[in-house]
Amino acid sequence: MATSMERFIHTFKHKSAAVIGMIHLKALPGTPLNNHGVKEIIDIACNEARIYKEAGVDGVMVENMHDLPYLHTNQVGPEITATMAIICSEVKRVFQPGPVGVQVLAGANKHAMAIANAANLQFIRAEGFVFSHVADEGLMNACAGELLRYRKQIGAENVMVFTDIKKKHSAHAITEDVNIIETAKAAELFLSNGVIITGTSTGQPASVKQVKSVLDSVHVPVLIGSGVTMENLDSFKAAQGLIIGSYFKRDGKWTNDIDADKLKRFMEKVTAIRTNPIKATYIM
Numbered sequence: 001m002a003t004s005m006e007r008f009i010h011t012f013k014h015k016s017a018a019v020i021g022m023i024h025l026k027a028l029p030g031t032p033l034n035n036h037g038v039k040e041i042i043d044i045a046c047n048e049a050r051i052y053k054e055a056g057v058d059g060v061m062v063e064n065m066h067d068l069p070y071l072h073t074n075q076v077g078p079e080i081t082a083t084m085a086i087i088c089s090e091v092k093r094v095f096q097p098g099p100v101g102v103q104v105l106a107g108a109n110k111h112a113m114a115i116a117n118a119a120n121l122q123f124i125r126a127e128g129f130v131f132s133h134v135a136d137e138g139l140m141n142a143c144a145g146e147l148l149r150y151r152k153q154i155g156a157e158n159v160m161v162f163t164d165i166k167k168k169h170s171a172h173a174i175t176e177d178v179n180i181i182e183t184a185k186a187a188e189l190f191l192s193n194g195v196i197i198t199g200t201s202t203g204q205p206a207s208v209k210q211v212k213s214v215l216d217s218v219h220v221p222v223l224i225g226s227g228v229t230m231e232n233l234d235s236f237k238a239a240q241g242l243i244i245g246s247y248f249k250r251d252g253k254w255t256n257d258i259d260a261d262k263l264k265r266f267m268e269k270v271t272a273i274r275t276n277p278i279k280a281t282y283i284m
Helices: 003-011 038-055 079-097 107-121 144-153 180-189 208-215 260-274
Strands: 017-025 059-063 100-103 123-126 133-135 138-140 160-164 193-195 221-224 241-244
Touching: 003 160, 017 038, 017 138, 017 260, 038 079, 038 100, 038 260, 059 079, 059 123, 079 100, 100 107, 107 123, 144 160, 160 241, 180 193, 180 208, 193 208, 208 221
Parallel strands: 017 059, 017 241, 059 100, 100 123, 123 160, 160 193, 193 221, 221 241
Antiparallel strands: 133 138
16 A cells, blocks of 8 residues: 555655645635625636646645635535535546645535545545644544544545644644644544644744654655745745645735736746755755
């Protein structure tokens, strides 16, 4: 059986700095900010997938970011799961043969797994995989055992689970005696296919010191989940994956459209790094 690292490299075709572009869906049916029909939401998402594909991005991830305020885990309704499955299937068709993933906010990890299985996606992003934390939506408890059993039950073992640790928009006082290295090791023990490190909020960079410590401590892929920019790319390029949303948008705001020129320049720098690899520089 292939290791998580081998699966990651096979899927994204790179050992480090694989770029995953975010597709932030317009608000879905039934949510407070919804003012687009499903077909229009699909068209917008597929257009973003085309822009990412043309720029040479290594993968994309679909997320219901505009569904504010988010519901907590199992409170997310079937209309969200059904709509996202259709959208993800269309995005997959546009972006193929590249990998596509999904995250369902907030913490609706089984919903994401069901969508990934139905739409033949390669990965999901899961919140609250190990330990507990207090998120905007309330207390999030560990879900690894339940989620991976569900993956087994529906025959979705080909879907990788990338898991947030000490995630953004959350308070971690209840686990302040468990550092990020111990959290990462716990996620690895509980069969995470990759751990995600973030800053404190959307668009805020992760701690470079923490990234280095986790890279040195686990044998699963390490992904950066927020705040990667052209300016700090050198500090994070040793990570296996770079999940980027806000920076690729106009004015660096996740609510705006993709800035194709900025995206192109970023990918040109990534290509240059891959062509002339040097040891990553960590700024402590």
